[in-house]
Amino acid sequence: MKLVDEFRKGWLGISPPSLALSVGFATICLMLATLVRWGLAQVRPDIFFTPYFPAVFFAAAFGGLRIGVVTALIGGVLGVSLNFGDVHADRARFVLLVLYWAVSALTIWGVEHYRSLLIEQRRISKRLIEEEEYRKLLVDELQHRLKNKLSTVHAVLHQVLHDQPQVWARIDPRLRSLAATDDLIARVDNSGCDIRDLLISELGPYGHVRFTLNGERLFLPAKLAVTLSLMFHELATNASKYGAFSAPRGLLQVSWTVSDDRLTVTWDETEGPSVDKVSAPGFGTKLLKSALIAFDGKTEISYLKSGVHCIMQCRIPKS
Incomplete structure (x- = not known):
């Protein structure tokens, strides 16, 4: 032998x-x-x-x-x-x-x-292989530190707002949803997840009555799930600052369809502040424009009077 x-x-x-x-x-x-x-x-x-x-x-x-x-x-x-x-x-x-x-x-x-x-x-x-193992170790350490910092922020705010239960009742679920989103992204990086679970995790902190999801159950491979999670997070953050989530009556509708191996996701904001002037493209806009190129896809963003309208198209990897 x-x-x-x-x-x-x-x-x-x-x-x-x-x-x-x-x-x-x-x-x-x-x-x-x-x-x-x-x-x-x-x-x-x-x-x-x-x-x-x-x-x-x-x-x-x-x-x-x-x-x-x-x-x-x-x-x-x-x-x-x-x-x-x-x-x-x-x-x-x-x-x-x-x-x-x-x-x-x-x-x-x-x-x-x-x-x-x-x-x-x-x-x-x-x-x-050695660099990939080091990257995974570094990402795990950063995720661990982020979770610890978020727990610290949660504890500090709970102590400060102990005498203001109404304010704490609005902040507490958002912090918990953010923590759940971080955990979901950590799991997605290894195995992938359902697109509905990904959207609920990203949009949940803004209130479930503020958005509607339309589409069949669809499991996303790990790399595509991570990419879409970054894009959804960027769009949701912009909606909370300037879009539908920043207005009392603002609403968001996200729908998706699959044809053969092509995925189309539509992000449609309504009842938000009117967009009079669009600033120069920043990091977030560049991310949205280029993130799906690796999946033979593209992103189209329109700034309508009713709110942001974004169409994301890409190919779903077979593996």
Whole structure:
């Protein structure tokens, strides 16, 4: 089992095989090539070097440059010295020997070049995996700190507003909804979630009577769910500052439809303050415009007299 494991690691390029195993493998390749040459000699006795090309290739792929060169040299010697049938060495065979070594050199160079690319790719993959693990660790730590800070803010406000139960009754559910949204995004980053649950988590702090949701149950993959959560959060924040949620009678309607693998989400605000002047695009607007490009999508934002009208279209990944 140890020998098999060493052979597997050497063949996959995980770790270089031992010299003894490399020599043994090259010897077996040469023996098989000679056996094939003997079989072909029963039909064509003038085939001298062709069966040794695969031996050179496999020996170089497994054992490396030196083993490949030695195998090519020994294969050439065997092709010249061994005679099957009545054919003997002549000048033409030595010309074929030179051609055989030239092609073998190209074969060995190609194998070594591919091996170097494979090693570099494995090194880059290892570095990317390490960076991804570090990113996850950092995100988990930031989420933990954010939860602790939100809990601290909740406790401080509860203590300050202890004598004002009416004000606390309006703030407490919003803080709890924000905490629930953070927990949902943390779960979404790993497994995805339903679009309705995502919207309720984002819009819940503003009151369930202020918005309506229209659409069938739809499960979103993790990456798309995280992207849409950022967009919904940005739109909801703008609605609370300048849009429908900033007016006493303001309402929001969010609807979504799916056609084949295309998702269309419509964000429609009504009864909010009229938009007289649109400021220069900031970070939030740029986020809304570019977030869905990775999903072959786009975002269209219109500032109507009744409020913001936003259409988000994208492709739902199959995985």
